[in-house]
Amino acid sequence: MKYSPDQTIFLDWGWGQINATLLFTWVIILFMAGGSWWITRRLSSSTIISPGQNLLEVLVQGMVLHIEEITHRPALHFLPTVGTLFLFILVSNILGIVPFFQPPTGSLSTTSAFAFLVFIAVPAYGLSTRSVGSYFGQYLKPTILMLPFNLLGEISRTFALAVRLYGNIMSSTVIGIVLLIITPLFVPVIMQALGLLTGVIQAYIFALLALVYIASGMEGDESA
């Protein structure tokens, strides 16, 4: 049994391989970028808009409000990073119910990549509002003895971020496959629906935590 789409390999050059994770990621990228282009190519600024535009506006406006509520800063700063994280994970998890589609978020490589991006984004955003001394000084507080623990906390939360998403999506997929083998009718549907709910919640949790980490890195003396 394959637990990760990384294990489904289409091309292998030795130093690298095109696996299902990358393939479905491109599919998702094409779907999202193409869908966005398709809907936004004829946007209307009037009060009467198409259902597609309405959906996109609800999504974007919802994310903007959430971001501003959590960070108390202009959302445009964070929207491309956090919003794309949320939308990618959301679409990936939702498409997981499509037969033969393997969500890239079920790959530890993908979740690690996203967690790494968050790990990089936190100091990047933090240094955009704080000095280097101020930012890195927070790891020495309340005492220099806390430096290892703070660094460990930073790494562990990144690791937890990656593993949490991976674990949830992978487990949903595996459970679905197992149930499909044991009881092919009805029960897998219920589990798929549950998996869909879990996927949406996980997308929200991942994006929310990423936003909280980034925002806390910008918050002066407050430690993350």
Add this chain to the structure above:
Amino acid sequence: MSIDWFTVAAQIVNFLILVWLLKKFLYKPVLSAMTQRQEKIKGELEQASALARSAEKEKKQYLALQEDVRESGREEFRRAHRDAEDFREKLFKEVRAEAEMAHVQLQEELGREKALFLKQASSQVAVQFHHLAHNAFRDLADENFEKGIVARFCALIATQDTEQDFFHHLHHTEKINVVSAFSLTGSTRDKIKQVLWQRISTQPEIDFLSEPTLIAGIVISSNDHKLEWNIHNYLDDFQAELQTVLSMDNQAIRPKQN
């Protein structure tokens, strides 16, 4: 459960590409459309607010205009009332003037009628008096009234100290008219002639004329000079008395005036 580092790197690149794509095709256009709509709605709200302010201003102007019109109407009414009062006063004055004029005309007419009445009454009284006197003399005293008049007239002429100026004037005249209300007999005429010639010491021509309108008495005239011997003086007194009586009656019946 293993991590493929090539896949990790590829996913990082994929994610960055997706960020760029979504920024270009999703966030920017959608946010731009929302901002435009927000601006549009804001503009429409401002326009509506401006319209509301304009409407409020126009409402105030309309109310002010309405008040002006109302005030103008009241002023017109007051002016019309004043004009009506003036016109009424003018009419009242005109009517009063006309009434006074009519009153004056009536008074004048009344005066003329009174004068005519007095004249006619006097004339009638004289005629009746003459008849009465003629008949009374004849029936009660067996005397001729006209004869008595002539006798008394002759006696008057014969008296030297009466009417000296008149008779002095007759000295130089050549013709004398003797007019009587009744016809004179020949002897009466001769008697008058004798008395006259004796008084003026000359003998001018004397014509005897009969004039019934004299009613009673005799008139001697020459040129512009005249000597009357009749009841006209009594009639004048009578007219004066009657006029006094009528005036007293008029005052008694005249209505009270404010």
